[in-house]
Amino acid sequence: MSRPREFDPELAVQGAMDVFWVQGFKATNLPDLLTAMGLTRGSFYKAFRDKETAYLAALDRYDELVVTETVTALTNCKAGSAAQCLSMLFQSSGDSRRGCFICNAMVELGPDHPQVAERTGQMAGRLRDAIRDVLVRSGDQTDEQVNGLADTILHLYFGFQAMGRSGGGDADWSLRLQRVLQ
Amino acid sequence: MSRPREFDPELAVQGAMDVFWVQGFKATNLPDLLTAMGLTRGSFYKAFRDKETAYLAALDRYDELVVTETVTALTNCKAGSAAQCLSMLFQSSGDSRRGCFICNAMVELGPDHPQVAERTGQMAGRLRDAIRDVLVRSGDQTDEQVNGLADTILHLYFGFQAMGRSGGGDADWSLRLQRVLQ
DNA sequence: AGAGTTAGGTACCATTTGGTACAAATCAAA
DNA sequence: TTTGATTTGTACCAAATGGTACCTAACTCT
Numbered sequence: 001m002s003r004p005r006e007f008d009p010e011l012a013v014q015g016a017m018d019v020f021w022v023q024g025f026k027a028t029n030l031p032d033l034l035t036a037m038g039l040t041r042g043s044f045y046k047a048f049r050d051k052e053t054a055y056l057a058a059l060d061r062y063d064e065l066v067v068t069e070t071v072t073a074l075t076n077c078k079a080g081s082a083a084q085c086l087s088m089l090f091q092s093s094g095d096s097r098r099g100c101f102i103c104n105a106m107v108e109l110g111p112d113h114p115q116v117a118e119r120t121g122q123m124a125g126r127l128r129d130a131i132r133d134v135l136v137r138s139g140d141q142t143d144e145q146v147n148g149l150a151d152t153i154l155h156l157y158f159g160f161q162a163m164g165r166s167g168g169g170d171a172d173w174s175l176r177l178q179r180v181l182q
Numbered sequence: 183m184s185r186p187r188e189f190d191p192e193l194a195v196q197g198a199m200d201v202f203w204v205q206g207f208k209a210t211n212l213p214d215l216l217t218a219m220g221l222t223r224g225s226f227y228k229a230f231r232d233k234e235t236a237y238l239a240a241l242d243r244y245d246e247l248v249v250t251e252t253v254t255a256l257t258n259c260k261a262g263s264a265a266q267c268l269s270m271l272f273q274s275s276g277d278s279r280r281g282c283f284i285c286n287a288m289v290e291l292g293p294d295h296p297q298v299a300e301r302t303g304q305m306a307g308r309l310r311d312a313i314r315d316v317l318v319r320s321g322d323q324t325d326e327q328v329n330g331l332a333d334t335i336l337h338l339y340f341g342f343q344a345m346g347r348s349g350g351g352d353a354d355w356s357l358r359l360q361r362v363l364q
Numbered sequence: 365a366g367a368g369t370t371a372g373g374t375a376c377c378a379t380t381t382g383g384t385a386c387a388a389a390t391c392a393a394a
Numbered sequence: 395t396t397t398g399a400t401t402t403g404t405a406c407c408a409a410a411t412g413g414t415a416c417c418t419a420a421c422t423c424t
Contacts, residue, residue: 110348
């Protein structure tokens with residue numbers, strides 16, 4: 001019928017996710033983006049409307065990939081305490097300067113891009129729910145406390161990621177969480 | 183000797199602070215910046231080397247102005263509890279979508295701009311110290327706990343500001359802090 | 365008043381930006 | 395093998411970008 005795609009759309013979007021995650025939207029120009037996605041201009045603009053659409057697709061991919069992985073990791077956590085489970089959110093990875101794509105997107109585009117704000121809100125909600133489940137499972141908290149506490153830990157998480165972008169030092173978050181959780 | 187300045191340098195930098203704070207570095211183009219500073223190109227490039235230098239000056243002004251004000255407010259806080267004092271950090275202002283310039287700068291430029299990272303680290307340190315002083319004054323914590331706790335609350339603060347950029351809802355942070363502080 | 369020095373204003377510039385046009389290439393179906 | 399449909403690659407474009415050149419204006423000192 002027609003010429004088939006030569007690139008894997010999922011891999012391309014993943015490439016977009018990687019650059020946008022590290023560099024942000026405005027700081028990523030088209031050559032950067034094309035290189036990361038492994039596409040030429042022609043293919044890119046056929047498959048995606050424009051840079052912005054690619055960015056939203058990258059955000060969605062982050063949701064499917066990273067957020068989902070984090071959520072399931074929290075859900076399946078077999079550690080002894082809630083603090084130990086949640087401390088996985090605060091392990092500075094090898095490339096901590098990427099930070100968290102949600103946080104980066106909120107800060108860069110949240111104020112004037114409703115589509116971004118909606119997606120980041122959605123993803124933040126998924127993280128918050130997973131955190132709450134950990135707390136509920138632990139049974140250490142009253143139902144009343146659990147919601148506010150999950151939100152507090154989510155805020156801690158974003159603060160951690162934001163500071164990580166400019167190279168914040170690491171601390172023993174398992175201990176800190178232990179204190180926060182009482 | 184020579185023609186005197188017609189503009190107030192401090193006010194100009196303050197204008198730069200305002201735009202950069204809201205829009206970030208890359209999203210602020212020269213016309214935006216000049217308007218905010220009340221300068222023409224000629225005066226701008228005479229007084230500042232380039233856009234980047236103006237940004238750093240804006241960061242420094244933020245330190246002198248906003249950070250200093252926050253620090254002294256915390257230092258002079260006469261509220262009954264540490265939680266009440268610290269909750270002032272979590273009041274969503276009228277324009278909460280500006281967020282916190284420190285947080286915005288860390289996220290946007292931290293990874294690849296050492297001069298920015300250094301300044302944000304400095305300012306974050308000042309905030310952390312002020313928070314710690316509040317905790318010390320309250321006497322509710324052991325000296326050992328105080329440092330980690332101040333850092334935790336600083337992280338909460340940046341998380342709050344990051345989420346505020348994309349319109350996070352507000353909560354009763356006085357109560358939450360009360361719980362975090364035990 | 366004239367010279368010297370610096371600020372203000374603007375026309376201009378090279379580069380980079382995101383995006384488009386269009387021809388060549390690659391497939392399936394007839 | 396021809397036709398039809400879609401992808402790929404690239405030349406191209408207008409607009410926006412940050413920055414400079416340079417002339418005029420305003421002030422001080424002699």
